[in-house]
Amino acid sequence: MTHPPDAPRMAVLISGRGSNMVSLLRAAAQPGFPGRFVLALSNRPEAAGLAHAQEAGLAAEAVDHRVYADRAAFDAALDARLRAHAIDLVVLAGFMRVLTPGFVEAWSGRMLNIHPSLLPLFRGTHTHAQALAAGVRLHGCTVHFVVPELDAGPIVAQAAVPVRPDDDAETLAARVLAEEHRLYPAALALVASGRARLEDGRVVFAPEAGCAAGALHSLPV
Numbered sequence: 001m002t003h004p005p006d007a008p009r010m011a012v013l014i015s016g017r018g019s020n021m022v023s024l025l026r027a028a029a030q031p032g033f034p035g036r037f038v039l040a041l042s043n044r045p046e047a048a049g050l051a052h053a054q055e056a057g058l059a060a061e062a063v064d065h066r067v068y069a070d071r072a073a074f075d076a077a078l079d080a081r082l083r084a085h086a087i088d089l090v091v092l093a094g095f096m097r098v099l100t101p102g103f104v105e106a107w108s109g110r111m112l113n114i115h116p117s118l119l120p121l122f123r124g125t126h127t128h129a130q131a132l133a134a135g136v137r138l139h140g141c142t143v144h145f146v147v148p149e150l151d152a153g154p155i156v157a158q159a160a161v162p163v164r165p166d167d168d169a170e171t172l173a174a175r176v177l178a179e180e181h182r183l184y185p186a187a188l189a190l191v192a193s194g195r196a197r198l199e200d201g202r203v204v205f206a207p208e209a210g211c212a213a214g215a216l217h218s219l220p221v
């Protein structure tokens with residue numbers, strides 16, 4: 001693996017199957033990717049994704065949320081593991097725990113999430129069912145910087161898919177997931193390279209990244 005010498009050290013946080021994590025690790029293994037994954041963390045020791053991370057040569061660790069008295073104690077343990085690995089950038093990929101404001105503020109501008117909807121529409125869970133119930137004709141996914149408010153935060157990139165008349169939540173989810181796997185590595189590359197960064201609560205793009213960001217917004221479906 002060859003990465004720029006100053007490539008940020010990245011951690012991916014998961015809770016389950018980890019398909020986004022796999023696509024991120026694959027992209028980041030390409031020569032020249034502007035960040036280096038060194039750690040996979042799960043709040044569930046049984047998460048299938050941890051084995052994939054280990055195979056890929058990362059440190060794979062579980063911080064089981066069930067053994068901590070409250071959210072603050074769990075987040076403190078998470079923070080300690082991230083700092084032990086000298087992490088620069090935290091990448092939430094299907095990490096299904098609400099994080100405390102203190103933790104989020106500590107990693108402000110250095111923590112990304114992917115959400116399976118075109119935010120600010122359809123926060124929370126069951127986003128595909130929500131989209132079908134609302135009758136939208138376009139649905140998709142969003143990569144955003146994490147802020148204390150749940151499923152909110154300055155948007156780095158989005159990808160849209162059409163909603164088909166015969167879609168159910170499952171078929172729609174599959175179409176969105178394919179876009180997630182394309183969008184997240186591209187958005188992460190923008191942030192890891194510093195071409196997209198958080199400034200005064202907004203995402204600022206480097207001039208040459210404007211085109212890249214625009215291309216992400218209009219990915220073919």
Ligand code: GAR
Nearest residue numbers: 016017018019020021094114115116
């Ligand atoms: C993905 O669809 C991701 O967008 C979603 O969980 C799934 C995880 O799948 N995340 C959220 O809903 C966060 N609010 P994966 O484990 O296969 O990557």
